Amino acid sequence: MAKGKVVVNQDECKGCGLCVESCPQKGMALREELNHYGVHPAQQVEDVCTGCGICYYVCPEPGAIVVYKVVAEAPRSEVLNAATV
Amino acid sequence: MSEYKVTQSKAPVFFEYFDRKDENRHQTHYCPGCGHGVAHKLIAEALGDLGVQEDTIVVSPVGCSVFAYYYFNTGNVQAAHGRAPAVATALKRSNPKATVISYQGDGDLAAIGTAEIVHAANRGENITVFFVNNSIYGMTGGQMAPTTLVGQESTTSPWGRRPNNEGFPIKMSEMLATLEAPAYIERVALSDAKHILQARKAVHKALELQKQGAGFTMVEILSPCPTILKMEPVVARQWVHDVLTKHFPLGVFRDHKPEFTPVDVPQKPIAELLGITGSKLTEEEKHSRRQHTRAKTIKVAGFGGQGVLLLGQLIAEMGMREHMEVSWLPSYGPEMRSGSANCSVTLSHERIGAPVITRPEVLVAMNEPSLRKFGATVKTGGVILYNGRALPEDLHYEGVSVACIPASEIADQIGSARVANVIMLGALLEATDCLPFTTASHVLANFVKNQKLAEMNEKALAAGRDFLDKEILVGAVAGPDGCGE
Incomplete structure (x- = not known):
């Protein structure tokens, strides 16, 4: 069981691919199938997620990405520190 | 047994659904890979963290982000282009x-809104500006912006921006940082995860400072503006990093607490500043005052220099002293003397909606x-008071009382052409009973410091009243040619 997981709203995603490019673990990919709006939405494809939250911040859609993490306190500051060091 | 918990999801500052259109209520109108969405998310998150959502007002501009009010569940105002x-x-x-x-955006802030941003910054207004610079006009289809880079192609600089023809890109942050008042100015970039998280800190800091x-x-x-730059989102973001940040260096340009020495000014209601006391009237007092005032809409018109606007102001002040609702709306040309000037004055016992009088x-x-x-x-049923001996022969007014008062001539006899407007005031009060003469005298006396002029004003006021009183009767004598016999 990986430390984190990412759920992408398949209708809200516009398939820009920024999360795929940004994922440090290379765990995201655009799907081959088109969604209802005619784009290839992103999804998590590898069980390597650390729950770092980078995909959430690089995603331009307010609610397209939800990040889960195995119980952790104050996850936001952790992300920030990890990513800016 | 460990379990997953949500650590990042849609900020509560966003609406649950975006009601811009029936379709796609769950997503923004921005293009795939657009920086606006990320900027919105950072702002929404900061507002939530600071706990100020309920007290926040977002002013959205003209540009792609004009629809920001469909996304932020805060107070929203959409301003005219550049005026945010x-x-x-x-x-x-x-x-x-x-x-x-x-x-x-950069077209809104750095082109049409240059004056507004410079002066808001210079006054040190306690507001937070988020200036989204993508170096191009997005919504209108890729025209050159003030921030377009030298050599960058756009629909209006198809050969690339040439400094000899279009000037250099304006660096707004650096420019505003030369002013004394701004407290905090930083430039960040949405070029990759690391920089987005730096931007997140800056957004939070700016809002916290405002608080x-x-x-x-x-x-x-x-x-990044992938659509107009004709780049894949990932490439556009890389371009921001490789090219845009080279011309617009990132960093903090201002971070200090400006030194203001507050100057105490009296914070009093206007009535008190003007010496109008006892403005709280009982219903009985109001009723009694209404006995000797009349609601009127008055237009005063003439050449600039005839005291046209001043006469309107004086009437309005007299109304205030009689506890009426008043408005005074000037309209005049750029000339201070000899151009045409007019003003509209409303005297009312009710609150006034529009000050315009047609x-x-x-x-x-x-x-x-x-x-x-x-x-x-x-x-x-109205009244025309004309400064002249008689109406021009070709003018006739039906259903209106007309009085011709040679105010300029009488004023010369009194000793100054300047009091012609006061003569007309005397006639106006006599003709309409809209305000008591005692109030007029009081306001005139307060207005004029020069004793000689004050005396002339008194004479003029009386002369206007007497002329109307003795020589003609307004209304009763308004024949087809308007002037009394």
Whole structure:
């Protein structure tokens, strides 16, 4: 069981691919199938997620990405520190 | 047994659904990979973290982000192109406890809105500006912006921006940082995860500083526009990193608490400043006052220099002293002397909606052109007071009382052409009973410091009244030619 997981709203995603490019673990990919709006939405494809939250911040859609993490306190500051060091 | 918990999801500051259109209520209108969405998310998150969502007003601009009000579940105002900092100024000054955000693009802020941003910054308004700079006009289809780079192609610089023809890109952050007042100015970029998280800190800091009352704060956000730049989102973001940040260096340009020495000014109601005391009237007192005042809409017109605007102001002040609702709306050309001037004055016992008067009940025409221009607009049953011995032969007014008062001649006899307007005032009060003479005398006496002029004003007021009283009777004598026998 990986430390984190990412759920992408398949209708809200516009398939820009920024999360795929940004994922440090290379765990995201655009799907081959088109969604209802005619784009290839992103999804998590590898069980390597650390729950770092980078995909959430690089995603331009307010609610397209939800990040889960195995119980952790104050996850936001952790992300920030990890990513800016 | 461990379990997953949500650590990042849609910020509660966003609406649950975006009601811009029936379709796609769950996603923004921005293009795939657009920087606006990320900027919105950072702002929404900061507002939530600071706990100010309920007290926040977002001013959205003209540009792609014009629809910001469909996304932020806060107070929202959409400003005219470039005017967001001016609107934000008004919102902040009238709601000092609110968190006021001006969200603008580079066309809005650095082109048509250059004046507004410079002066809002220079006044140190306690607002936060988020300046999204993508170096191009997005919504209108890729025209050159003030921030377009040298050599960068756009639909209006198809050979690339040439400094000899279009000038250099404007660096707004650096420019505004030369001013004394701004508290915090930083430029960030949405070029990769690391920089987005730096932007997140800057956005949070700017809003926190506003909450502390630090003064003007601005975060310039370099942002990708994949559609107009004709790049894949990932490439556009890389371009921001490789190219845009080279020309617009990232960093903090201002971070200090500006030193203001507050100057105490009396914070009093206008009535008190003008020495109008006892403004709280009982219903009985109000009723009694209404006995000797009349609601009127008055247009005063003439040449600039005839005291046209001043006469309107004086009437309005007299109304205030009689506890009436008043409005005074000047309209005049750029000339200070000899151009045409007019003003509209409303005296009312009710609150006044619009100060514009298109059909006055009373017209004071200080000269013939004014009479010709406004005479026909006077309401049936109204009064025209004309500065002259008689109406021009070709003018006739039906259903209107007309009095011709040679005010300029009488004024010369009194000793100064300047008091002609006061003579007309005397005639106006006598003809309409809208205000008591004692109030007029009182206001005139307060207005004029020069004793000699004060005496002439008294004479003029009486002369106007007497002329109307003795020589003609308004209304009763208004024949087809208007003037009494």
